[in-house]
Amino acid sequence: MKFLDLCKVYVRSGSGGNGCISFRREKFVEFGGPDGGDGGKGGDVWAEAVDGLNTLIDFRYQQHWFAQNGQGGMGRNRTGKDGDDIVLRVPVGTEILDEDEETVIADMTELGQRVLLARGGNGGWGNLQFKTSTNQGPRRANSGQEGIERTLWLRLKLIADVGLVGLPNAGKSTFLAATSNARPKIADYPFTTLHPNLGVVGVDDAEFVVADIPGLIEGAHEGRGLGDLFLGHIERCAVLLHLVDGTSGTLIEDWQTILDELAAYGAGLDEKPRVTVLNKIDALDDEEREFLKDELEAAGAKDVMLMSGATREGVTEVLRALRPHVNARRRAERIEAQEDEGPWQP
Ligand SMILES: Nc1nc2c(ncn2[C@@H]2O[C@H](COP(=O)(O)OP(=O)(O)OP(=O)(O)O)[C@@H](O)[C@H]2O)c(=O)[nH]1
């Protein structure tokens, strides 16, 4: 099972400007020669792999990408202006597919990689270009070449930055719904298979992908419940967000169950950076909050944070605590990618 972000885009390169038919007009010259300029070239459509993007979400908002048309030629042998190019800025790792959704046109694996998706049309010749020794006054010019229209698919394998873990009912889905409101939930999109929910969460100027998997129960690693089916999805997360339900009455057991399942699953899940959160604090008074936090920390949980996904209290602080882990992983991946390419060169 893969998380795929898939977006359809319509691109169109600019048409070339038309050539111009014009004749010189000068005082005392009755028949001026041809002076119609050429049309400008239409703009190209490019794709470029850029840094700092993690999803294709921008293409949900803008599906049409049209480059500018070239300007028509003008008299006095003036060439029309070329149309501006347009560039689709895509995250590294994006594949560009043809309309059939099968043919891969480009695989944007490298930062800064640029691919021409649709070439702008050439400008038409003005009548000056048609002047010959036998035809001194051609009344002929070319029209500009049409732009090219294409329907394309952008496809990106999403990697969740943050994995949500906790018992069923710990409030994982509520948290995801509360935090990914600012941006649309990826789960609303036509992913092929998506049992776990993915959400794009924004905090300050950062954006990351959070995976909400079904709750884990004791024995999940042996296939009990739904949990272990989905643990695979959080293997590559930068950090786990462990939610513990503050109203459960069995706080420490709940907390310990998840740790045991993570350890039993293997794949280093229990060694991953983890942020532990006492959730549902809206249902607790100040004294209870402190008491339960102390209890968790006494049991071995580190730096327990307080939060209510329902009222959003403490949510921003939790997101900010996740951010350095996400950044660290991304930095590490960039370094890895550079090492693959050989020594870094300024
Ligand atoms: N009081 C309170 N209730 C909450 C909070 N967050 C979630 N709940 C409630 O807890 C119940 C479970 O919430 P979910 O978000 O579905 O929990 P989950 O962890 O996604 O559960 P599973 O998908 O079964 O693993 C729901 O009835 C929520 O309304 C919270 O911050 N405060």
Ligand SMILES: [Mg+2]
């Ligand atoms: Mg849920």
